[in-house]
Amino acid sequence: MKVAFxxxxxxxxESERKRLNDEIKHxxxxxxxxxxxxxxxxGKGYATGANEGIRRGIAEKxxxxxxxxxxxxxxxxxxxxIIDASKHFDVAGFAMKQDDSIYYGGIIDKWRMxxxxxxxxxxxxxAPVEFVTGSLLIFSKKVVDKIGFxxxxxxxxxxxxxxxxxxxxxxxxxxxxxxxxxxxFEVSKESKIKDYWLAKSRLLFLLRYxxxxxxxxxxxxxxxTIFESRKIxxxxxxxxxxxxxxxxLNISSIINKLLHFALFITMVRFIPLKDYGIxxxxxxxxNLFSPLxxxxxTSYGMVYLPREDKSRVYSLFTLRMLFSVxxxxxxxxxxxxxxxxxxxxxxxxxxxxxxxxxxxSGMYLILSSISGSVVKASVxxxxxxxxxxxxxxxxxxxFRSIGAIFNIASFFxxxxxxxxxxxxxxxxxxxxxxxxxKEWVQIMRKSYIFVLISLFAGIYFRLDVFIxxxxxxxxxxxxxxxxxxxxxxxxxFASSYNTISAPSLSKTAVEHxxxxxxxxxxxxxxxxxxxxxxxxxxxxxxxxxxxxxLKGNYLQAIxxxxxxxxxxxxxxxxxxxxxxxxxxxxxxxxxxxxxFAAIINAILNFIFIPxxxxxxxxxxxxxxxxxxxxxxxxxxxxxxxxxxFYD
Numbered sequence: 001m002k003v004a005f006x007x008x009x010x011x012x013x014e015s016e017r018k019r020l021n022d023e024i025k026h027x028x029x030x031x032x033x034x035x036x037x038x039x040x041x042x043g044k045g046y047a048t049g050a051n052e053g054i055r056r057g058i059a060e061k062x063x064x065x066x067x068x069x070x071x072x073x074x075x076x077x078x079x080x081x082i083i084d085a086s087k088h089f090d091v092a093g094f095a096m097k098q099d100d101s102i103y104y105g106g107i108i109d110k111w112r113m114x115x116x117x118x119x120x121x122x123x124x125x126x127a128p129v130e131f132v133t134g135s136l137l138i139f140s141k142k143v144v145d146k147i148g149f150x151x152x153x154x155x156x157x158x159x160x161x162x163x164x165x166x167x168x169x170x171x172x173x174x175x176x177x178x179x180x181x182x183x184x185f186e187v188s189k190e191s192k193i194k195d196y197w198l199a200k201s202r203l204l205f206l207l208r209y210x211x212x213x214x215x216x217x218x219x220x221x222x223x224x225t226i227f228e229s230r231k232i233x234x235x236x237x238x239x240x241x242x243x244x245x246x247x248x249l250n251i252s253s254i255i256n257k258l259l260h261f262a263l264f265i266t267m268v269r270f271i272p273l274k275d276y277g278i279x280x281x282x283x284x285x286x287n288l289f290s291p292l293x294x295x296x297x298t299s300y301g302m303v304y305l306p307r308e309d310k311s312r313v314y315s316l317f318t319l320r321m322l323f324s325v326x327x328x329x330x331x332x333x334x335x336x337x338x339x340x341x342x343x344x345x346x347x348x349x350x351x352x353x354x355x356x357x358x359x360x361s362g363m364y365l366i367l368s369s370i371s372g373s374v375v376k377a378s379v380x381x382x383x384x385x386x387x388x389x390x391x392x393x394x395x396x397x398x399f400r401s402i403g404a405i406f407n408i409a410s411f412f413x414x415x416x417x418x419x420x421x422x423x424x425x426x427x428x429x430x431x432x433x434x435x436x437x438k439e440w441v442q443i444m445r446k447s448y449i450f451v452l453i454s455l456f457a458g459i460y461f462r463l464d465v466f467i468x469x470x471x472x473x474x475x476x477x478x479x480x481x482x483x484x485x486x487x488x489x490x491x492x493f494a495s496s497y498n499t500i501s502a503p504s505l506s507k508t509a510v511e512h513x514x515x516x517x518x519x520x521x522x523x524x525x526x527x528x529x530x531x532x533x534x535x536x537x538x539x540x541x542x543x544x545x546x547x548x549x550l551k552g553n554y555l556q557a558i559x560x561x562x563x564x565x566x567x568x569x570x571x572x573x574x575x576x577x578x579x580x581x582x583x584x585x586x587x588x589x590x591x592x593x594x595x596f597a598a599i600i601n602a603i604l605n606f607i608f609i610p611x612x613x614x615x616x617x618x619x620x621x622x623x624x625x626x627x628x629x630x631x632x633x634x635x636x637x638x639x640x641x642x643x644x645f646y647d
Contacts, residue, residue, distance in 0.1 A: 003032040003064045003082075004057025008049035010039050012070045020070060028079035033060055045155035046134075054149060058141070065144075067137040071185040081180040082138060085126070090172035091139045091164055093132035094180040095121075105129030105176040106161065112221075113206040113214055115161040121178055128175040130168065134160030135184045139167075146170050157194075158201035165209060255382055257489055259389035264485050265549055266393045270400040273553040277478030279402045281469050282347045284462040285338070289331045290355050291454045293323050294362055295444065313428050315436035317363055324359040328352050338466070347402070350410040357413040360420035367427045384419070388412040449587045456594035460624075463598055464617035467605040472613055480614035482550065483560025487621070490534055490568050523576055531569025538565040556614075563618040570625035577632035581639075589635065597628050 005024055009017075017036060024034055035056045037049040050067050057065055064086060077094065085092035096103045096117075103117040108130045115131060132138075137160060147166045150159045164174045206218060267276055335348040361381070368377035388409070395408045425431055469477045538561065546558050581589050601624050608616035 001031065001064060002057075002060060002062040003029050003066060004053070004060065004062035005032060005034045006037065006050060006053030006057065006065060006067045007034065007070050008037045008039055008046055008053070008067075009070050012038075012040075016070055020074070023074035027074060027077060027082070033057065033062070045152060045159075046157075047150040047152045047154050047159040050159070051149040051152065054144060058144070063141045065139055065141070067134065067139075069135045069184070072135055073183040073185075075183075076181050081177060085177040085180070086138055086140060088126040088173070088177070089128075089138075089175040090143050091132055091137065091167045091174045093129075093136055093138060093176045094182050095176060095178050096133060096135060096184050097181055098184040098186055102181065103133070104178050106131040106133060106164075108161065108165070111214065112202075112218060113210045114202050115158065115205075125177060125179045126175055127178050128173065129164075130174070131161045131164035132174060132176060134163075135186075136182055137163070139163075143167060143172060146172065153204060154201045156197040156201065158198075158205050162205060162208075165205075256385050259385055261485070261489055263389055263392050263396065264482070266396045267405075268482055268549070268554045269551050270396055271402060271405075273478040273482075273556075274473075274475045275402045275478070276482060276554075277469070277474030277476065278344060278347070279405070280481035281340075281465060281474065281477055282344060282351060282406070284465045285335060285340075285348055286331055286351055286354060288458050288462055289327050289334065290352075290358060291458060292451060293320070293327045293355050293358050295319075295323055295451050312436075313367070314432045314434035315440070316366070317424070317431060318433045318435060319440050320359050320363055321433070324355050328355050331355070347406050351406050351413075353410045353413040353417070356417040357420070360417045360424065364420045364423050364427075367424065380423075384412075384416050388416070449591070452591050453587065453594065456591055456598060460594050460598040460601060463601050464605050464620065467602065468609055468614060468617055471606075471609045476614045479554070479556045480560055480617055482554050483557035483614075483618065484564055484621075486538075486561050487564045487567060490565075520576060520580070524573065527572040527576070528569065531572045534568045535565050538562065560614060560618045563615070564621050567622045567625045570622070570629050574625065574628050574632055577629075577636045580636055581632075586639065593628065593631060593635070596631065597624055600624060600627060 007020060021034060024032070033056075035053040037053045039046070039049045042049075053067070054065060064082075066082065081094070085094065093105060101119060102121070103119060104121055104127060106115050106117050106129060108115055117133065118129065147163070147170050151162050152159075154162060168174050206214065210218070267279070271279070331352050332345075332349055335345045340348070364380075365377050391412070392405060392408055395404050399405075421431075465477055465481060468480055542558070542562060546561060547555065550557055578590055578593075581587060601620060604620045604623065605617055608620065612619075
């Protein structure tokens with residue numbers, strides 16, 4: 001009989017390997033092999049390492065397998081003990097001494113499907129149990145032939161419970177020799193990560209084998225489970241690279257949002273409500289078209305533009321300049337088509353200078369990325385934003401006129417466009433205009449889908465402002481947009497999540513489809529805390545901080561805030577599904593989602609704004625996001641059902 005000992009290592013000292021070698025030698029088998037599977041640097045789970053060892057044993061024609069942790073002792077175990085146990089059981093183990101306690105296999109909680117160790121010694125020596133602990137697991141080749149390998153979906157813990165459970169379901173015998181004792185040192189007992197993986201793996205075991213009643217009960221018990229696991233969850237969030245990146249990403253964007261919010265607070269104190277409505281309308285109009293200035297050239301330049309090829313730099317700069325001029329005139333022409341008042345058209349004209357600022361600052365970001373000086377570009381962006389916003393806040397306080405605010409902003413955008421042009425020249429020398437139609441076509445082929453997404457997303461998110469202005473006027477726009485400003489500030493979480501999660505979901509969708517569902521659930525849990533946390537804070541503490549921010553006629557916007565904040569969790573959930581579509585090269589579907597959402601949004605706003613004024617788009621914002629969630633959920637389920645569960 002050939003026996004294969006399989007020991008999965010993780011940062012195990014060489015002295016421990018030698019000790020295990022010596023102890024296994026003294027067990028007394030004549031024909032045996034030892035397979036040390038080192039997972040220290042592979043990133044693989046325990047079950048994956050164990051299966052690698054099992055395959056090696058099978059290749060050597062082993063008929064009996066002994067899987068164990070490196071932190072156990074074989075001192076008390078003899079050849080006869082292993083043979084006797086394997087004769088009585090197909091999956092066998094021994095009594096385990098750990099922390100001055102002795103355990104005799106495990107039992108599964110029938111309510112929660114959780115595994116627990118048995119401390120009361122059974123009366124018989126060879127006692128059937130529901131699972132054998134994986135610190136020392138003995139099984140024959142026929143077990144592998146009948147139920148397969150360990151389930152690699154368990155990264156750590158519960159792979160032994162799952163293996164034993166499947167064996168019993170297949171009518172195989174599972175039990176322990178209660179008179180034979182081995183010692184388990186459990187070097188991981190103080191590890192915080194152990195609690196996390198135990199909780200996660202137990203949940204996976206429940207979802208896989210639990211009945212409907214057990215799953216419903218666990219859902220009802222969820223608040224208590226979360227309270228019991230609060231320290232684990234807190235440690236996980238604090239130590240999670242994903243969470244740290246989420247809150248540390250886009251510092252300049254966060255600062256920019258805070259500065260704009262400071263300007264908003266100043267304006268609602270000193271600018272009439274009707275004028276603030278005009279201010280919002282003008283920016284909504286300009287922002288509808290200004291994203292088209294980029295046309296994907298920033299991402300293209302960062303990825304494909306060689307630093308040393310100046311002719312391609314000149315070609316890209318020329319294309320961006322051409323787009324800027326075209327979008328500037330399109331923006332102005334649209335203002336006439338929408339029949340704005342002469343004053344509004346003038347404001348659109350002067351503030352459209354932001355288009356040229358976006359063009360030059362984006363080009364400088366491309367060059368900074370190529371040269372490895374992105375930090376410098378971020379610092380410049382932060383400093384310029386701070387200076388401009390400080391002057392705008394001062395202007396709102398002193399002049400109390402949106403005309404003055406627009407003029408100040410236009411001056412800064414034109415000045416900063418010139419500043420970035422100078423910085424670009426310092427990077428590449430004399431700027432030349434160069435036509436390269438072939439390269440321009442190549443760029444647009446790679447980026448047009450995202451440009452269309454940006455366009456239709458912009459229409460979807462700003463359509464209510466245009467309809468409200470058309471049907472009711474600037475004052476109602478001022479009330480609605482000042483309340484919506486709080487939602488706009490929180491949408492930063494969604495954009496930060498998108499940037500962080502897209503690469504991770506994309507990689508998982510390609511390499512580990514079965515893990516995708518678990519990753520989605522983890523992201524959903526995190527975003528639930530963020531989204532409903534914002535709702536909770538607004539509803540509970542809104543009476544304290546909202547009247548402090550919104551003064552005078554702007555107090556009418558408080559009901560808007562209390563309604564639109566409910567859209568935040570659904571916007572975050574939708575971000576998960578949108579990223580899944582991006583990651584799976586299904587971006588074209590996103591366009592249709594936004595087109596559908598824009599149509600629904602327009603119809604509902606035209607129907608209800610005449611009756612409910614600015615409160616109508618407040619509720620429609622939430623309804624639209626719920627509709628998007630329903631559409632995306634069905635869409636993703638249909639597309640990914642086979643990929644996740646059957647591939």
